[in-house]
Amino acid sequence: MMEELTVSTVLGWDLRYLSQCVTIMIETAKSIETESGAAGSKIEQSESYFSSAAGTASRNRGAVDKTDALTTSDVFEGLAASLKLYVGELESNIKTIREQKAEAEDSVWDLFVTEDGHVKSRTSNWETFIEYNPFGSAAVSTKEFWITRYDNLISAALTWVQRVDQEGAELYIKNMENLADRVKTGVTAMPADPELAKILLDYQTDVSAGTPRLWPVGVVADALKERGIDISPSLLTTEEIAAMEELYRTRGVDAVAEALTLPDIAAGAASEYSPTTIADGQADAYRHMYWNALMSQKFGEDWAETYATAHEKTGGNIPQREAMDLWNNELGRKIGAENPNATPEQLQELVRQEIESGQAVVITAKDHNGNALPANEVQLSWSRSTDQNLTGSPAGVGVPLPGGK
Incomplete structure (x- = not known):
């Protein structure tokens, strides 16, 4: 059963390191592509001085290695693209939670945000009615409107963060399955x-x-x-x-x-x-x-x-x-x-x-x-x-x- 995220947890996340990982993976992908391409070209051009059966076998193996390396480069690019997307989604929704939480807590209605993303008032509707009498009914209606609005925005954003955190992690790491079988076996x-x-x-x-x-x-x-x-x-x-x-x-x-x-x-x-x-x-x-x-x-x-x-x-x-x-x-x-x-x-x-x-x-x-x-x-x-x-x-x-x- 998945562990529920809390408002304080997600507001404490520092996503800068994830963005740095995106940059590192893109650079790694480019490096693998460049080096494998250069090595592959040299092997392909070896026939003029290495024309034996062993040379043909070496070129065939080199072609397979180049393909596996380029596939690995594609995997890194896929990881980077997925992570960039998820970081953007997280940043957007965490920003919503932070801003709406601040607005709710600064409002005149004495509101606070619970850890599960819901908004409540420290004063009862009856207390609000008395305080704003003779406009008590209008005040209560206005307070309830803002509670509902903040609650909907914050809880929806928290739910979306939870979804990105859980489902996004699964889809992100699934990119690893695209590695060549020889690479998978070779590193185990x-x-x-x-x-x-x-x-x-x-x-x-x-x-x-x-x-x-x-x-x-x-x-x-x-x-x-x-x-x-x-x-x-x-x-x-x-x-x-x-x-x-x-x-x-x-x-x-x-x-x-x-x-x-x-x-x-x-x-x-x-x-x-x-x-x-x-x-x-x-x-x-x-x-x-x-x-x-x-x-x-x-x-x-x-x-x-x-x-x-x-x-x-x-x-x-x-x-x-x-x-x-x-x-x-x-x-x-x-x-x-x-x-x-x-x-x-x-x-x-x-x-x-x-x-x-x-x-x-x-x-x-x-x-x-x-x-x-x-x-x-x-x-x-x-x-x-x-x-x-x-x-x-x-x-x-x-x-x-x-x-x-």
Whole structure:
């Protein structure tokens, strides 16, 4: 569930650094394009003095390298264009919030702005009526007009900032998916263990085909509210939404409500199991396995696979994390499918056994001094052979590997 932004939070943002990033990415794109073009031209002109089969192979490889480099340049340009657009949207709406907040607080109606972007008065309408008597009714009407106006402008701008912050981040990082497959594979650290290396390469999924959206909304949200279920919309991939709406059509609103509660149930159990390894460690493996076991039990293994895999289709997903989650999800679904009548406690015990026997995978992201490893040293690891103190989340976003699932 997405965290709600507050007025004080967004007014405290300094967007100058994002604008600097735009400039750096444009300069980087131009540099890559210039250097790859120059190198490519020299290789193409080598036939007169390097006309052997080896020379032809070298020129062919050079042409591929040039294409990959130019594609990388295009990705940087795409990132820069996206970021410039989002910075502009954020600046415009934050300016609206700042200006309207100042106007509201300077008005004669003793107004203030709440953290969620709404405008209220410190004086009641009755107090306003008395103060402006014999024109009390007109004063109250005028005050309500300005409260509504400021409220609409500020809350709408805050909502738009929230949308740009959440949806924009997804669309922005999705540019990374356009890198050439050879580039993606070349910058990813491969485990020395061949089985782990195979898991890292095989347990990747394609990026979502659509644009992420907030869900539940519309008919499903209304149906949930009618049942007294108040669930705030979360940013989901197109495929996640399609799976949930299929569940709604085939199993009804109660099934959707239950499915939406399972991640929190799994997170609570994982935290009890190992509160210090929630971030890409043993507890995170536990959370994914237990979540998928529950979904497999309640809604079937096929639907659970569709939904859990759809959850990983965000852009720029760190490849080690994507492989970890998809692998552990699969282990959990097998537990649920093979034990359809198991109690929650029995499922948790089976999940624990898988983790402690080393069947699950985690991420080694720290050295023995507790320092974060650089991105090219972060490794996928077996859950039993990895010290819990060394697990953790890799910094930033990842260069995604080609999807297979």
